[in-house]
Amino acid sequence: MTTLDQTVADSTLTDPTPTNRTPTEAAATAAPAHGIPDPAVLVARRRPGHVLEGPFYTSPEIFALDIDAVYAKQWIFVATEPEIAEPGDYVTIDLGRYSVIVLRDDDGQVRALHNVCRHRGSRVLLEERGSVGNLVCGYHQWTYATDGRLLHAGEQPPEFDKACFGLRQVAVRTVGGLIFICLATSPPEDFDDVADRIEPYLAPHDLANTKVAAQVDLVEHGNWKLVMENNRECYHCEAGHPELTCTFFPTYGFALEDIPARLMPAHARYLKAGVDLARACDERGLPHAEIEELTDRSTGFRIQREPLDGAGESYTRDGKAACRKLLGDLDIPRLGRLSMHTQPNAWFHFQADHVVTFSVLPLAADRTLVRTTWHVHRDAVEGEDYDLDHLTEVWSRTNEQDGEFVARTQAGVSSPAFVPGPYSSSEYQVDALVTWYLQRLQEHLGR
Amino acid sequence: MTDMLQRLPAPEVAQQLTDDFDGLLTCVEITPITHDVTSFTFALPGGAGLIFAPGQYLTITVEVDGVQLERCYTISSSPAQPERPTITVKRSPDGPVSTWLHDQLRVGDVVSAAGPYGLFSTATHPARKVLFLSAGSGITPLMSMTRAMRDQALVCGSGSGLSGPGLGEPLDIVFVHCARTPDDIIFRAELEALAAGGLAAVTIICQDDSPQEVWQGPRGRLTLGALFAAAPDVLDREVFTCGPPRFMAAVAEHLTLIAADPARSHRESFVLDAGAPASERALSGTSHLVTFARSGVTVECDAATTVLATAASAGLRLPSSCQGGVCGTCKSTLLSGQVDMQQAGGIRQREIDEGKFLPCCSTPLGDLEIDA
Numbered sequence: 001m002t003t004l005d006q007t008v009a010d011s012t013l014t015d016p017t018p019t020n021r022t023p024t025e026a027a028a029t030a031a032p033a034h035g036i037p038d039p040a041v042l043v044a045r046r047r048p049g050h051v052l053e054g055p056f057y058t059s060p061e062i063f064a065l066d067i068d069a070v071y072a073k074q075w076i077f078v079a080t081e082p083e084i085a086e087p088g089d090y091v092t093i094d095l096g097r098y099s100v101i102v103l104r105d106d107d108g109q110v111r112a113l114h115n116v117c118r119h120r121g122s123r124v125l126l127e128e129r130g131s132v133g134n135l136v137c138g139y140h141q142w143t144y145a146t147d148g149r150l151l152h153a154g155e156q157p158p159e160f161d162k163a164c165f166g167l168r169q170v171a172v173r174t175v176g177g178l179i180f181i182c183l184a185t186s187p188p189e190d191f192d193d194v195a196d197r198i199e200p201y202l203a204p205h206d207l208a209n210t211k212v213a214a215q216v217d218l219v220e221h222g223n224w225k226l227v228m229e230n231n232r233e234c235y236h237c238e239a240g241h242p243e244l245t246c247t248f249f250p251t252y253g254f255a256l257e258d259i260p261a262r263l264m265p266a267h268a269r270y271l272k273a274g275v276d277l278a279r280a281c282d283e284r285g286l287p288h289a290e291i292e293e294l295t296d297r298s299t300g301f302r303i304q305r306e307p308l309d310g311a312g313e314s315y316t317r318d319g320k321a322a323c324r325k326l327l328g329d330l331d332i333p334r335l336g337r338l339s340m341h342t343q344p345n346a347w348f349h350f351q352a353d354h355v356v357t358f359s360v361l362p363l364a365a366d367r368t369l370v371r372t373t374w375h376v377h378r379d380a381v382e383g384e385d386y387d388l389d390h391l392t393e394v395w396s397r398t399n400e401q402d403g404e405f406v407a408r409t410q411a412g413v414s415s416p417a418f419v420p421g422p423y424s425s426s427e428y429q430v431d432a433l434v435t436w437y438l439q440r441l442q443e444h445l446g447r
Numbered sequence: 448m449t450d451m452l453q454r455l456p457a458p459e460v461a462q463q464l465t466d467d468f469d470g471l472l473t474c475v476e477i478t479p480i481t482h483d484v485t486s487f488t489f490a491l492p493g494g495a496g497l498i499f500a501p502g503q504y505l506t507i508t509v510e511v512d513g514v515q516l517e518r519c520y521t522i523s524s525s526p527a528q529p530e531r532p533t534i535t536v537k538r539s540p541d542g543p544v545s546t547w548l549h550d551q552l553r554v555g556d557v558v559s560a561a562g563p564y565g566l567f568s569t570a571t572h573p574a575r576k577v578l579f580l581s582a583g584s585g586i587t588p589l590m591s592m593t594r595a596m597r598d599q600a601l602v603c604g605s606g607s608g609l610s611g612p613g614l615g616e617p618l619d620i621v622f623v624h625c626a627r628t629p630d631d632i633i634f635r636a637e638l639e640a641l642a643a644g645g646l647a648a649v650t651i652i653c654q655d656d657s658p659q660e661v662w663q664g665p666r667g668r669l670t671l672g673a674l675f676a677a678a679p680d681v682l683d684r685e686v687f688t689c690g691p692p693r694f695m696a697a698v699a700e701h702l703t704l705i706a707a708d709p710a711r712s713h714r715e716s717f718v719l720d721a722g723a724p725a726s727e728r729a730l731s732g733t734s735h736l737v738t739f740a741r742s743g744v745t746v747e748c749d750a751a752t753t754v755l756a757t758a759a760s761a762g763l764r765l766p767s768s769c770q771g772g773v774c775g776t777c778k779s780t781l782l783s784g785q786v787d788m789q790q791a792g793g794i795r796q797r798e799i800d801e802g803k804f805l806p807c808c809s810t811p812l813g814d815l816e817i818d819a
Contacts, residue, residue, distance in 0.1 A: 239766045239776050246764075256672050262770050262807075264671070265706030265759050271679035 039065055040445050043438050051420035052434055057223040057413045063365035066224070067096030069444030070344050070437065072183040075191050075299055077346035077359050078102055081110065081177045081208040082375055083129070083215075088146060091129045095361065098183055100170050101125055101135070105146035112170035112181045113148045124167070135167070176202025177210070178348070178357065188298030194342075198303050201287050201338055205350045206328035210375035213323075213354070213382065214392050218370045218399050222406035224345070224362035225437065227370060230402050230409070231347055231358075232429040238263065240405060244398045247308040247319045249273075253426040266309070273307030277336045281305060286335070294432035295439065300343035302429070307336040314351045315394040321353035323386035325377035343436045353377075354386075356395055366410055372399055464529060465491070466498035468505075469561040472532075474554050480535060484584065484633050485549055486523060488533040489560070496529030501595035502568035502588040502687070502715070505534065508559035511543045518544040521689075521715070522563065523587040527598035535633065537584040567687070567715040568592065574685030574711075575618060578678050580669065580698055582625040582690030586633045588715055589689055593620060597646055620647035621678040625669050625694065628657035650677040669694065671701045682707055689715040706760050735811040739763055739819045740782055754786065754806035754815065765806055765819055769793070772808030779806055784815035 039062060042053055056062055078093045079102050090103035092115055099115035101124065117124050117137040124137045124144070134151060135144040143152040148167040153160065171182040175195040182188070220227055230236070234252035237245050249270040251263050259267050281288040288305035310319025313333040321333040330352045338350035345360040355375040362368055374392055382388055412418060423431050472489035479485050491497055504521045524533035538549045552558070569577060569592045579589040596618055622641070626632045632651055642649035652673060653662040665673055678684060686707065688698045695714055702712050733750040737757050748757040755777055758765050767777040772790035780802050786809035788794075793805050806817070 239768055242766060256675065260768075260770070261704055262755070262759065262767055264704045266764070268675075268682050268705035268707065271675055272682040275680040275683070 039441065043441050043445070046434075046438060047420065048435075049431055050422050051413075052225070053420055054413045054415075054418045057226060057410060058365055060365050063223070063362065064096070065441065065444070066362065067098075070440050071095045071362065072098065073444065074184075074188060074344060074440065075173065075180040075182045075342070076344075077178060077180050077342055077357070078112075078361075079179045079359070080210075080212075080355075080357055080373060080375065081174060081179060082210050082212050082378075083373065084110065084179075085211070086131065088131045088133060089129075090125065090132060092125050092127065093181070093361065094363075095183065099123060100181055100183070101167075102172070102179060102181065103132075103146055107147070109147075110172055110174050110179055111147060112172035112179075113144075113167040114170055116168065117142055118150065118165040118167065119153065174208075175199055176205070177207025178202070180342075190297050191299045194299045194301055197291060198301065198340060201303050201305065201340070202350065204284075204286055204328050204330060205338070205352075205355055207350070207355050207375060209378050210327060210355060211378045211380075212373055213376045213380075213386065214374045214388060216372045216392070216396060216399070218372070218403055219363065220368045220370055220403040220406045221366060222368060222403075222410035223365055224360055224368040225434070226406045226409050226413075227360050227368045227402075228344065228433055229430045230406055231341070232433050233427040235424055235426050236405060240401055241398050243317065243394045244315070245309075246317045246394070247310050247312075247315055249307070249309055253429060255425055258425050269309055270307060273309065273312055273336070276334075277305065277307040277312070280332065280335060284331070288338075294343065294429060295436045298440075300432070300436045301340065303338070303340040305336055305338045308351075312336055314353050315349065315356070316390065317394070321351075322391040323353040323376045323380050325380040325385050326352050327355070327377055343433060344440075354391060366414075368406075370399060370403070372396075463491075463493060463495035464498050465495060466563065468497055468563070470559070471557040472560045474552055474556050474558070475531070476533075477552070477554060480633055481631055481635075483538040483631075484535060485538070486533050486535045487548060487552060488524070488531050489558075490530065491532075494530060497532045497563065498529055499526055499532065499563035500565075500568040500570035501526055501591040502570075503563035503565040504588070505532070505560045505562035506564065507534070507544070507548075508561075509544055509547050511547045516544050516547075518542075519564075521565075521588040521591065523591050525591065525594035525598045527595065535584065535587045535590075537633075565715070567689070567713055569595070569685070569687070572685055572687075572711075572713055576680070576684045577618070577620050578681055578684040578686045579620065579622045579624075580674075580686065580688040580690070580694075581623070582669070582694035583627070583631070584633060585688075585690030585694070585715070586624055587689075589622065589687055590634050590637070592687065593622065593641065593647060596620065597641070619684075621650075621684065622647045623650045623652065623669065623674070623677045625652045625654075625690070627653070628655050629653055629660040629662050630657035648677070669697060669701075671704065674701055681705065684711070686712045687714075688712070735784075736814040737811060738814075738816045740816055741819055748811050748815075750810060750812075752810060754804075754809050754811065754817065758806060758819070763819065767807050770807045772805050775805060777805055777807045778803050780804075780818035782816040782818050785812040786810060786815065787812055 042055060046052060079091050083091055084102065084104045087104050087106045087108060090101050093100045093102060101113045101115045103111055105111050115124050119140055119142045122137050122139040124135050141154060142150065144167050145151050148169055150162040150165045153162060171187045173180050173191055173195065176199055234250055237248065238250040249266055251259050251267040251270060278288060290304035292302040294300045294302055308319050312319050313321040316322050326333060333352045335352040341347035347358045349356045357373045359371045360368060372395055376386055380386055468491065470492060472491065474487055475490045476488035477485060499522055504519045506517055506519050508515055508517045520534040520536060522532050523535040524531060536545050536548050539545045567588060581589045624638065638649050641647040650665065652665045652667065652669060654667060656662050674681060688695060734747045735750065736745055737748040737754060738745040742763055744761050744763060746757055746761040755765060755767055765777050765779065768774045772793045775793035778794060781804045786804055788804055788809040790805050790808050794803060
């Protein structure tokens with residue numbers, strides 16, 4: 001790995017525009033040709049309020065670091081309970097070199113197990129999802145119960161103790177029907193606190209008793225941070241998401257004084273809808289206040305019930321509900337969107353009629369899986385209570401548009417000419433995400 | 448007006464009510480309100496009552512130095528007290544009538560008066576949720592409306608809170624008043640009592656402290672932020688505005704900016720000692736019809752309003768960004784008609800030749816049809 005000094009020296013030969021820039025900017029553009037600067041140096045020299053330097057989005061070394069420091073250390077949202085509704089139902093989740101089986105065991109409990117046979121290490125389950133009785137490794141047929149216990153290993157000596165060779169457990173927590181896993185042996189303990197505080201917001205939607213109406217895996221051609229950063233601001237929404245902004249107020253994240261005049265009508269509608277929503281929530285005892293703790297803690301999160309434009313019921317073109325059966329005990333459709341995001345990899349929208357979850361799983365430095373799952377009431381009948389295309393239209397289109405923005409950005413930040421620009425005030429949540437991320441890297445590198 | 452009659456509490460004066468007075472009023476009470484504002488309460492001949500809608504005004508004629516001078520003053524009292532119409536007058540150093548009233552009029556004196564006049568009233572525009580915006584002595588018609596709602600609720604005996612006429616739900620009043628200093632807050636104690644009693648959400652904004660009091664509340668002028676803070680649901684409310692021209696202009700600008708429904712915004716230009724209030728709403732000159740073909744919406748667009756602003760006021764959201772003809776985000780196809788486009792590089796001539804234009808910097812020169 002090249003040191004910072006060497007790269008700066010190199011840059012004087014190759015940098016086409018060496019004038020009128022700060023030393024930091026010059027250094028920022030210097031790196032790619034000869035490997036990357038030390039990650040600790042990159043972390044230390046990040047300019048507050050600015051985009052990260054290019055290697056954070058392009059370097060395989062930093063991608064590996066992200067897996068170790070973030071995805072293998074923090075609580076990661078991977079699935080919902082309805083995805084594994086019955087005992088034996090499972091999904092497999094790949095996080096870097098890790099593979100994890102998330103399944104419902106025979107007792108109905110949600111479990112997470114390393115997908116590594118205790119014999120010679122073969123992957124046990126190869127499919128992305130399915131349903132099994134016991135977990136059988138296809139190599140030598142070592143057989144595990146759904147709780148991970150080794151039940152059968154043929155041709156072992158009599159003193160072989162099966163109790164010592166269960167599948168290794170991965171920490172797993174469910175909250176409001178959402179399944180989070182943590183690969184660390186000592187997971188961040190603050191998740192308990194977060195779970196206690198978000199559970200009352202999520203519970204009324206009774207996600208665990210919904211069914212998956214649709215799930216779409218979109219591979220975006222960009223670094224996972226670009227995917228999340230793009231999601232954390234709505235600066236781009238007005239021009240970029242015509243379907244979304246039928247109902248999603250495009251002044252999201254703006255301070256009043258920063259709102260352009262043309263968006264004021266929408267903002268006025270937002271405030272009015274907020275008053276109506278607050279009253280509807282208060283009448284029903286539904287929590288709606290914002291909680292925003294995006295940095296300075298492991299399980300950074302934000303949650304708030306916020307109004308939608310139009311009919312105010314759901315993410316559709318006119319804001320009316322997309323499914324006739326409401327979730328849980330909710331009695332009216334006009335309850336806006338309970339929106340939550342959790343660092344580093346998820347965002348959620350709970351409406352009265354359906355829930356959409358988004359899980360971001362890094363595949364490579366420049367490729368990311370975005371898994372979107374639409375949930376409706378368990379008893380809702382497709383074609384009667386909801387139309388699948390109508391239900392999924394807004395977020396399918398929005399995801400495709402975001403995927404395009406991410407790909408374009410990935411291409412741009414990969415250019416040697418890329419210099420990190422400043423965030424606008426409405427992008428404060430992007431800044432918070434990046435700050436949180438760098439805090440995790442610092443923790444990791446400091447050990 | 449008939450509605451008002453039915454709601455009146457005092458059947459014994461019902462025989463002697465008039466809604467068309469022209470004669471002499473006798474001053475029966477003079478009440479100081481602030482250092483330069485005074486209320487004058489009058490009696491009609493024979494103890495008759497004056498039927499008026501809250502917000503209406505009287506034309507008062509007095510003789511000053513041998514000259515007959517006529518001025519309009521809003522009635523500040525409640526219609527529930529028809530036998531005691533009251534005007535509240537701010538002394539204006541350059542206003543001969545207000546000066547005369549303050550310095551010369553005594554209890555027992557008479558003035559010529561005619562009225563009531565005016566359509567600026569909650570009676571004309573009934574609504575369950577109202578927003579009252581006033582500055583200075585512009586508070587008088589709005590206080591009359593507030594008192595009317597309060598008294599009406601008492602008469603109707605609706606128990607807790609106010610209730611709307613036949614609307615079933617409690618009335619919801621947000622009252623924002625702007626004053627120069629705390630000493631200049633007209634009806635301050637009454638506003639505070641209304642707030643304390645839960646009858647209205649009251650915000651008072653002062654520009655400065657007074658010598659005796661450091662203002663603890665919001666300061667400055669009525670900004671959009673202050674408006675949103677007082678009434679986030681302003682779009683839900685029937686808006687009544689009264690105050691000096693600059694205040695009226697600022698409110699109009701705020702309401703236009705947020706695309707509030709002009710039909711639900713009512714204004715009284717309260718120009719002290721300057722004759723009759725201006726008409727309710729200034730009408731623009733030329734306008735054209737703009738049709739958004741795909742949306743199936745046709746709206747009137749003032750010749751000085753951009754097509755983009757017109758689209759916004761019609762509830763259509765065209766993608767846009769710069770609003771100055773630079774970025775081209777709002778580029779649309781003009782199916783028919785001519786526009787005056789003041790673009791700044793956001794569109795190429797060849798695109799214009801293909802029928803494209805930028806709604807953000809284009810005003811209509813005639814009726815338009817747009818592919819949007």
